[in-house]
Amino acid sequence: MSHDHHHHHHHDDVANIKVAFFLNLAFTLIEIVGGVLTNSVAILSDAVHDLGDSLSLGLSWWFGNKAKAQPTPRFSYGPKRLSLLAALINALVLITGSVLVLSEAIPRLWAPQMPHAQGMIWLAILGIAANGAAVFRLKGAKTQNAKVVSLHLLEDVLGWVMVLAVAIALLFVDWPILDPLLSVCYMLFILYNVIKNLWNTLLIFLQATPDDLDLKVIEEELRQVNGVADIHQLHAWSFDGESHVLTAHVVADRQLSPDNYAALKVALAEICQRHPISHTTFEIEYVDESCRMAHRHEHSH
Ligand SMILES: [Zn+2]
Numbered sequence: 001m002s003h004d005h006h007h008h009h010h011h012d013d014v015a016n017i018k019v020a021f022f023l024n025l026a027f028t029l030i031e032i033v034g035g036v037l038t039n040s041v042a043i044l045s046d047a048v049h050d051l052g053d054s055l056s057l058g059l060s061w062w063f064g065n066k067a068k069a070q071p072t073p074r075f076s077y078g079p080k081r082l083s084l085l086a087a088l089i090n091a092l093v094l095i096t097g098s099v100l101v102l103s104e105a106i107p108r109l110w111a112p113q114m115p116h117a118q119g120m121i122w123l124a125i126l127g128i129a130a131n132g133a134a135v136f137r138l139k140g141a142k143t144q145n146a147k148v149v150s151l152h153l154l155e156d157v158l159g160w161v162m163v164l165a166v167a168i169a170l171l172f173v174d175w176p177i178l179d180p181l182l183s184v185c186y187m188l189f190i191l192y193n194v195i196k197n198l199w200n201t202l203l204i205f206l207q208a209t210p211d212d213l214d215l216k217v218i219e220e221e222l223r224q225v226n227g228v229a230d231i232h233q234l235h236a237w238s239f240d241g242e243s244h245v246l247t248a249h250v251v252a253d254r255q256l257s258p259d260n261y262a263a264l265k266v267a268l269a270e271i272c273q274r275h276p277i278s279h280t281t282f283e284i285e286y287v288d289e290s291c292r293m294a295h296r297h298e299h300s301h
């Protein structure tokens, strides 16, 4: 029963993300048109950001449904790594959008054009309302995914508050440079985060050892297990930045009885439980046995 209960909430979250996706997508289109009509590059910066949001909401909606998919012979790990692909697509779209808006905003720093402040104010109010409504829809969300989205939407409300502040200022003072200034600052902030995320995504794709796993410490702990003579071919990588995989060859110092063999596996499992590892594969070897992989990793010994 608790299982069904959990699924019920999960389904609600997926439905909420779906609504947030359509709200965001509609709003992104309004912003692009509104940004052009009000001649405001600050609004266009927000449009790029919201385009990225729409994409990631759409993709997390899709994954929310896809998460239940079973592994297949071709994709034996199931859909786990799809979120990496989504992060990559999202980063490329955001970088393209940011470069386009910056190429419009940077020249305006030297030749500012007065935007229509009144129109900006209406768009900012709409932005605060739309993002606020999405935050409200996700309130009380149970999944980590929905919580992250919710926090992000709250940041977006703050972004719109800044657009509103600039627009109100422009009603009273003739400083059109405020608009490209806000735009450039916003785009640089977005690019900084995108490049940081892109770098982390690439590290995961390249199967770098996850930051929260210290292979030296793990190797030391594995070597301490009673009956272990050596550890080699120790590898760790991450599916998606959260679920990590560890594989190793474990050399037993003597022939193992079935009981000793079981005890060894329990000891290895206990060590893995101390670290954020979700998948493990160990190959057991004996000291008098030559490693099948030896010729492939001689240089690492
Ligand atoms: Zn956002």
Ligand SMILES: [Zn+2]
Pocket (backbone or CB within 6 Å): 232, 233, 249, 285, 291, 292, 293, 294
């Ligand atoms: Zn080996």
